[in-house]
Each structure stands twice: as C-alpha cells, then as structure tokens.
Amino acid sequence: MSRTTIADVARVADVSKATVSRVLAGQSKYIREETRQRVQKAIEELGYHPSDMARSLKSKRSCTLGIVGYGLEFFGPSCTISGIEQEASELGYTLLLHLIRQPETNNVEELLERMQSRYVDGIIWAVPEIGENHAWLEDKTLWPSVPIIFLSTEPRPDRFVAAVDNHNGGMMATRHLIVQGCQNIGLITGPLDWWEARQRKLGWKDALESVGLPRKEGYVVEGNWSALSGEHGLTQLLTRYPEIDGIFACNDRMAVGALKRARQMGRRVPEDLAIIGYDDVQDAEYFYPALSTMRQDMIELGRLAVRKLGQVIEAGHNDVLCPPEAVILQPELIVRASSLLRK
Amino acid sequence: MSRTTIADVARVADVSKATVSRVLAGQSKYIREETRQRVQKAIEELGYHPSDMARSLKSKRSCTLGIVGYGLEFFGPSCTISGIEQEASELGYTLLLHLIRQPETNNVEELLERMQSRYVDGIIWAVPEIGENHAWLEDKTLWPSVPIIFLSTEPRPDRFVAAVDNHNGGMMATRHLIVQGCQNIGLITGPLDWWEARQRKLGWKDALESVGLPRKEGYVVEGNWSALSGEHGLTQLLTRYPEIDGIFACNDRMAVGALKRARQMGRRVPEDLAIIGYDDVQDAEYFYPALSTMRQDMIELGRLAVRKLGQVIEAGHNDVLCPPEAVILQPELIVRASSLLRK
C-alpha cells in the first residue's frame, strides 16, 4: 500500500484537496470550525502525513540546509557540525550533509548543483580555506542561487562569513606565555596554506612585536597539525635554539607531541619550557602536564552560522542574496599546568 | 529567473519532454543518435540540470539515506558518521542528517515520519542502545516503510544490525592484562544501561572466569564515560582493594582519568598498575604513559552499514523490508606503555 495522500483525506472528510491543504496550513482563517474538525478527524483517522517532497516541489522551499563539511574525524569540525545541527533542528531545518575528503575538491560545481536540485534553502560551507580551494568563488557563475555562508575563512567584502578570531587567539596565547615570563617563544604552526594557521602565526608575531621580544625566523617551524609533527617541531626548535623557554603550538595535537618530546629531551614542562596549545580538545587537562590552550567554541560557531543564515533566508528573495558580513567569535584562554611558569 | 526545466530543453531541441527524459536516463536505446546529440547540445547550452525534487516525487526514490546520530562531539560517533558519508558518497547517496541529544528521544515517530516524507531510501539508526531507548521497536506501527539498519545495538532476530564485538573486545583487553601478569584486575565500566558497556563488562567477567582469577563484585565500578569518572573510579577501586594491579577502563577517556589519578596516588603505571582503555582515540599514544587500548574501526563500521543497507535497497521492494542480519566487526588490541607490565 502506498502513502495516504491529501486526496484520501479529502475524500474521507468529503471536502476538496484545497480545503485540506488550508487546514494543514493552519493560518488561513477562512475555514469553518466544523469543516476544520472534520478534516482533522480524517487526518488522524488515516494517520496522514503530508509529503515534504511534493510540498517542496511546489513551494520551492525544502526547510533543508546544505552542509559541506571537512575533517569530521577531528574534534573542531565535529563540534561545528553538531552546533549546526542543534540550531537547525531548533529552527526547523533538516540537514543535507556532504563531506569533502580532499580539501581541494574540484567538483564544487556538481556538489552545489546537487544541493540546489534538492531545493536547499541555504548552504553552509564548512571547509577551511586551504591554498586555492576557495578559488571557485571567483567564478560567479558557480555561485548558488541560495544564500551561502562560509565558516573559518577569510572575511571579504563579497562573502558571508562566520569565523573565530584566530589572529587574536594567537596573540592571546603568546601574550600569556610572555606574562608567564617566557623570553624566547617558539612557534609550531599549522600548515601555512591554511588561513587559520597563518592567522595564528600572525597573532604570535604581533604579540611579540608589541613587547619587543626576539622573534627570529628560526623560531618558527611548520607542522601539519599532527602530534608527530609537534614532536619533530620541538626537536628542531630546541636543538637549534636551546634558549627557547616557551612554545605556542597552533593546535593541541601538536602541543601534546611537543609535550612528549620535551619530556624525552629532559626538559621539564613547565619549569624549563612552557607550552600552550590551541583548540581545547576534550580532556586536554588529562595530558601530562595538563595542557594550557585556547578554547574556541565551535558548537557556538555552528549555531551562529545557522542563526544568521536563517535570518537571511527569512528576509528572503527580496534583493541581495547574501549580505556581505563577517561574524567573528573570540576564543578563550584556558590556563593549565603546562604553561604555569615562574611564580 | 527560475530554473531551466526539461520543457525548456525540449523546446530548444525541438523534441518532446519524454525524449529529453529518455536521453537523460541514458540507458534507453530507443533514441536516434542524431536526436540524442541535439538534446545534449540543448542541455549544455542551457546549462540544464534536472530537479532531483521532481524526479524523486515521481520515482519515489531520492538517493538519500536518513541518518540518525548521537554524540557527534565524541570520537567514535564522529568517525561512524564520517564512514557512513564516505561509502554513501561512493554509492551515490546523499545524507539527511539528524542528531539526537537526549538518547531517550521520544519523538521517534515524528523523526521517522520526517525522513520518510522526504522519501529516504533507507535509514541508519546510529544511536547506541541505552536503557529503554529502543523500546519503540516493539511498536511495529512505527517501523518505517524503508529498510533501517541499527548500529551498535544488540542483534535480534527482527533487526538488521551492524556492531563491533564489544564482548570479545572486553575479553581481549582483559586477557591482555592477564598475560601481562596482572593478578587482580579491576573494571571501570561505562554506564550499565548502555548495551555496549554491559558487553564489555561481560567480556571482562568471562575472561577472568576462564582462567580462574578472582572477580569480586567490588572490583567493578561504574563510570559515566568521562575522564573525571575514571578518576573517581580508580580512587574507589584502589582504596578498597589495594591489591589491584590491573585496570580495564571501558573507554579511553576514563582510562586517562585513571592514569592521572594513579600518578597522583603514587602508583607507577605500568609497573605497579597496568591500565588499558577502549576506543583508541586520536593521539592515545601521547598520554603519559602511552595508553594501551582496544581499537574499533568505526569508520569501517559506518561504511559497512551503508554497503549492507545499499544492498538491501537495491534488492528492493520485492519482499521483506529488512533481512534480519547482524554484521559484527572485531576490535583490535593496541598495546602501548600503559599496560606493559612484568617482563
């Protein structure tokens, strides 16, 4: 047996499909109470549920958001998606999820087309800006015909963006080390083709400059976000510049790699070497020593993105598709044992 | 301007909509080459893309899988979703994602209805079995009219299930501790209303029984998966039973909690106390000491679920909706420093 349709309800309630539709819509006052009840009764009797499919086809609205995500195996992105889903759910949207494995996806066009052919009401592009992977934005013919918001990408006058202030985050982390008394602060960055990594590095630089601390080129080593690269980074830094007494690792994974290697190299953390990470991954306090870090509320970022996008969708089809806007969240300094230096 | 439709293409190519549709379908041989090319040309000229919405409405197939997930902030579930997406993508399915926050969701009916009203081709229920949260399965009227596969739940003759063998995992972990020479092995379980937690506990019990080692009731303490509960658990166990020399913590988070507390209590790990966790979270080797654990390939679990579900969908509408079947994956023992005892 197939779905019960609005026609079935109409037949049972002995009214037209139009009337049933009106009862369904709810707001329309032009329905006699008696009729409404008869229809309601038929609906319940039949256990009728309208087909979102048919509805969307006609209305060109699907109450669906297209989500393009990346790196769900990692903590940050997972939280972002979770936040997106929370808010979307509250606002009555469902998610169409697509994950990208290679950040340089080239089938952007197909992807966007697929989502649009399902009448998504808006799109959230939650793929970090890496290298040229956002170059497709230059080609305006690819721009979707629905609002699209970009997460964790560089704000620009033609985009709708939500991101965490990585530059400030980098500054805060570095300043904290300075306040703790570090004199020579090394940096283990993420891959520098990541916009976020560059921003954090910039924060480190600016923080040092503002207080006139040394900032040799060699104090910087580029990791790849992995713990192993944190280990390598630390080895490089300390062998070449033994005077280094503070490390800002641009994510927690590299930080714990550094933590481990420092121990192996006989450096006490934090007495000889203060270390701070970035992300505040789950149970960061259970590393040894407990890891200081920058917390960024990715769940809130996700929620915020949906909320903003929702507003744009509501405002709707009137004029501009996407008001160029940048929503920036601030990270938070979390001080734990790994950076509690001279006291 | 609105979407270009199949009618536009038909007009430009000077054929009927039916012909365009046939060209689109591809397989139908009953198309003259000349016509096909004319249509193709029109399609490209117009940049036409068919509407999945309309297509699904007619065909009652959406090439979409409904995913109901839980706990995306955690490592395991994230990987599962990622795996699901990978395989789905390869098989040409898109995902409709819905996350549950309270495991005891009571709006199951609405949720299922929502997905079905969007004509999902199948459903993956990736919410662990906790307490009575699967009780709705008793009410067959709720059963969706499309195949549904359950992840990480107890296999039963009326369900289609994919899960990791937690019982065996528990046995393997415990046996490992035994082989390392532990004589008194304590257990920090997850919440016992979780099916997975109960299975792991059972594994512990069976492993001990099979070699005749002591297994007092007090050797068991129930945690809540959090690192903090691991700390508490360890305190309880060691103060009451100082003879304990091995701990099987039923997930890594509790294990690292135990690791930390053991250090605080002056027990050397692994010399005085061997500890093994479960999950193999990212960078588990960077805890101190590096954490032994059971690895479960949740990505593969997700992929497998999709593959199986896909087969059922393909086999399709013929007869039974869901062949009762249980696909069981085996976990893998990962030995690191935290459990390398007597040598």
Added chain:
DNA sequence: CTATAAAATGTAATCGATTTCAGAAACCGA
C-alpha cells in the same frame, strides 16, 4: 512496392502537494 516488425518519438497521466480564481453560502441592513 507493399506488409509488417522494429525503432523512434510524442501525448497525456501521474507523483502529492499548493494556490489562483471563481462560485456558493451565509450574513446583514434596507
């Protein structure tokens, strides 16, 4: 050069809703 089968295309119904437009019913004052 027909008769007939095979190949190619078109017509129109269909999927399941929404919505415009028009007609019927109810109400109200004169």
Added chain:
DNA sequence: TCGGTTTCTGAAATCGATTACATTTTATAG
C-alpha cells in the same frame, strides 16, 4: 425579499520530472 459583503469551498493549473500508451517513422522481408 433583495442586493452587497464577507466567509467559505471547490475546480483546475502548477511545480518538474517519469512513464504507459499511442503514434509515427524507418527498416526489413517477401
């Protein structure tokens, strides 16, 4: 009782495809 609103309901078009069936065209055989 009549005309004019206001309220309520229905018929039919529409969204954008697919597909059963009908029809035309082409190929093949006799």
